Amino acid sequence: MSDLPVVVVGAGPIGLAAAAELRERGLTPLVFERGPAAGAAVAQWNHVRLFSRWSELVDPAAQRLLTAAGWTHPDPEAYPTGSQWASDYLVPLADALGDAVQPNTEVVGVARRGRDRIVDAGRDTEPLSVHIRRTDGTEDRILASAVIDASGTWGAPNPLGSEGLPAAGEHAAAARISYRVPDLDDPQVRAEYAGKHTVIAGAGHSALTAIVALASLAADAPGTRITWAVRRAGVGTAFGGGDEDQLPARGALGLRAKKAVDDGLLQVVTGFRTATVESDGDGQIALVSDAGQRIDAVDQVVALTGFRPDLSWLSEIRLGLDPVLQAPVELAPLIDPNVHSCGTVYPHGVRELTHPEPNVYVVGMKSYGRAPTFLAMTGYEQVRSIAAHLAGDHEAANRVELVLPETGVCGGAGVFDDPNADTAEGGGGCCGAPAAPELVTLASPSGR
16 A cells, blocks of 8 residues: 555645655655635634744744745744734645645545445555545545544534533524634624624633733724623633743733733623523523523624534544543543643654554644644644654654643643634643734634
């Protein structure tokens, strides 16, 4: 099977890094991206600024490939927005990879050639069969020596309901609920929130970003009301480490959100676990908690309660997943958000990411399942190790080449280069969270 390509699912930061690492090792990557271009998911949160600097957002193999093509590294100390990360890094990287990157192509399933998940025979000898569907409606099957799933979690936000399932009435009220931080620089979006009552649900960095943005809007647009609904009993730890945070942009975000609360620019409702979304008959909705608390006369809800992996298209693959986090069983204890922040997750690679299905790897934010402690640099180390393993360099695959920076106070969870990272109970991811003044966590790069 050595003559077959390694299929990478998703042309976001981690997927493109995987392709660069594979190519440097002499392997043939084939990247399928559901969106119209590399970094399609990042483009959906283009207004968000990361917590991470440029020096922490460029994969080493990708940098070598880009430098050979005449690329100039952005200011290492600057904090890019999602738009800048895409235009100044992801798009040039996809161009450098050429025909290896195929946009407008969705992976709809992966299996062993000629076998469903029940069949034992041939699972270590037959190639992987990757089923794809292009936007023109054509379908195909590609044989692969290995599959690296870097599709992220951006497309699967958690619901507003506090039990991991949609609240009663949540689907019916979908027109009034957003699961992303609103881009208030867009006049049309701004008009949807100005002079209205908005509920922000969640207590991670994305929620803090929304607080800062909407508090600024309230200062300019009379009648704008904000309610912050959190599931925990208090909000003290949600603001992070402030001046002591070794990710300065993240600390600044927490301080600005705290000031908005201290200045009375929003009402805080704690211990609120949404059970029902009701229509009030006047074009507004009401949120009702499982304890009977109510938040009435709501125009908009911004539900920032985290993301989860979409495993549906991997149903014919034998995955070994932790029953709680939905992360690989060897990785789960290292990333448990009840124990770890992004700065205390030990760098890891192919050993922790191996599944019962040979040569199938889930990487990047999706590898963390429901844990919000991911750092972009961690994802780059993951794919470096996997590429080395697939090339037969097992010494390099087992060697740790990443030294993570101390990230200071993470407030239970870390910060990610991806807005996928925030949960209703804790902080947000680590790869690229928002920096002042935009202050939002990064969005999960890539799609299938």
